[in-house]
Amino acid sequence: MKTKLPHQCTAPIHSAIQRFQENGIKERYQRYSGGSVDLSKGEDGIAVLTLNNPARMNALTGTMGLELDDRLNELEEWTAGKGLIVRGANNTFCSGTDLNSITVMRSSEDGLEFVTHTQRMTTRLKRLPFISVALVQGKALGAGAELITACDFRLMTPGSEICFLHKQVGIVPGWGGGARLVQIVGGQQSLKLLSGALRMDPVKALNAGLIDDILPPDEDRALEEAHHWLSQYTNAPAEIIQGLKKVISAGRELSIEEALKIERNIFGTMWSSPVSLQALAQAIKRK
Numbered sequence: 001m002k003t004k005l006p007h008q009c010t011a012p013i014h015s016a017i018q019r020f021q022e023n024g025i026k027e028r029y030q031r032y033s034g035g036s037v038d039l040s041k042g043e044d045g046i047a048v049l050t051l052n053n054p055a056r057m058n059a060l061t062g063t064m065g066l067e068l069d070d071r072l073n074e075l076e077e078w079t080a081g082k083g084l085i086v087r088g089a090n091n092t093f094c095s096g097t098d099l100n101s102i103t104v105m106r107s108s109e110d111g112l113e114f115v116t117h118t119q120r121m122t123t124r125l126k127r128l129p130f131i132s133v134a135l136v137q138g139k140a141l142g143a144g145a146e147l148i149t150a151c152d153f154r155l156m157t158p159g160s161e162i163c164f165l166h167k168q169v170g171i172v173p174g175w176g177g178g179a180r181l182v183q184i185v186g187g188q189q190s191l192k193l194l195s196g197a198l199r200m201d202p203v204k205a206l207n208a209g210l211i212d213d214i215l216p217p218d219e220d221r222a223l224e225e226a227h228h229w230l231s232q233y234t235n236a237p238a239e240i241i242q243g244l245k246k247v248i249s250a251g252r253e254l255s256i257e258e259a260l261k262i263e264r265n266i267f268g269t270m271w272s273s274p275v276s277l278q279a280l281a282q283a284i285k286r287k
């Protein structure tokens with residue numbers, strides 16, 4: 001039996017029970033509307049996903065959750081995709097879940113249903129076969145901070161802040177940001193970030209290994225700078241970038257045996273592909 005690639009492993013999620021739950025979630029999320037999640041796909045294979053709810057510092061409403069699902073569907077189908085920038089509108093990132101929607105979801109069942117959905121979204125984001133980068137301008141708080149852990153890389157502009165402030169609102173991370181933070185900065189550092197609800201400026205975040213770079217201090221050019229930063233990792237055909245990301249996703253999530261099997265399969269498929277043969281021929285010519 002073939003081992004499934006990690007990005008294909010969401011299949012059991014669509015069981016009848018889960019579809020039923022999803023329908024319930026949809027109906028409920030539609031009641032908390034506002035803002036949008038916008039996607040623009042560039043011809044160079046880099047897309048920009050924008051959380052757009054500036055009146056509430058890009059807080060995530062129910063309908064934005066549903067739109068994020070739709071945008072992920074679109075991205076999963078994008079064969080020419082190589083990179084993704086996740087950002088917020090109006091020079092801020094995201095102030096977390098819309099607090100207005102939380103006040104009416106107070107039972108444990110509500111909470112469980114909510115994080116089942118949010119974890120599924122962040123897992124799909126992390127498993128996209130493109131290289132993703134979160135561009136943090138302004139504040140990334142609570143669920144906003146968790147969202148950035150579901151990207152491959154993180155960039156900040158000067159004056160920005162990341163804070164896992166869950167303790168202050170009486171909860172723990174639930175979007176997968178706790179487990180992913182440990183993978184990014186390690187257990188000790190994560191415990192400090194969460195239990196201290198530490199406000200991480202760009203220098204602190206870089207020193208802690210939470211982000212990968214600090215962009216120059218020009219807010220208006222931040223997206224352009226992030227694009228330029230990401231292009232250094234996407235300057236190859238989509239088949240190759242997507243293959244690389246799938247190999248990394250397998251290594252991140254599976255046992256070594258399963259990951260090696262996936263690596264072999266991807267290698268085998270690419271070995272004789274036109275893109276690979278052409279790149280190899282050029283490398284031989286250059287020698």
Ligand SMILES: CC[C@H](C(=O)O)C(=O)SCCNC(=O)CCNC(=O)[C@H](O)C(C)(C)COP(=O)(O)OP(=O)(O)OC[C@H]1O[C@@H](n2cnc3c(N)ncnc32)[C@H](O)[C@@H]1OP(=O)(O)O
Pocket residue numbers: 055056057059060095096097098099100102139141142143144165166169171173174175
């Ligand atoms: C289940 C919890 C959840 C999760 O894990 O899923 C979380 O994400 S917990 C984290 C929730 N977020 C917060 O606690 C942040 C709350 N907001 C703030 O601390 C501030 O608003 C801040 C620092 C983001 C911005 O402060 P600033 O002084 O610059 O602006 P305002 O406070 O005046 O905010 C402008 C406007 O936005 C509304 N706003 C901001 N954040 C949220 C939010 N998360 N949900 C709903 N609305 C939000 C704020 O109320 C203001 O609205 P206005 O109508 O103008 O009063």
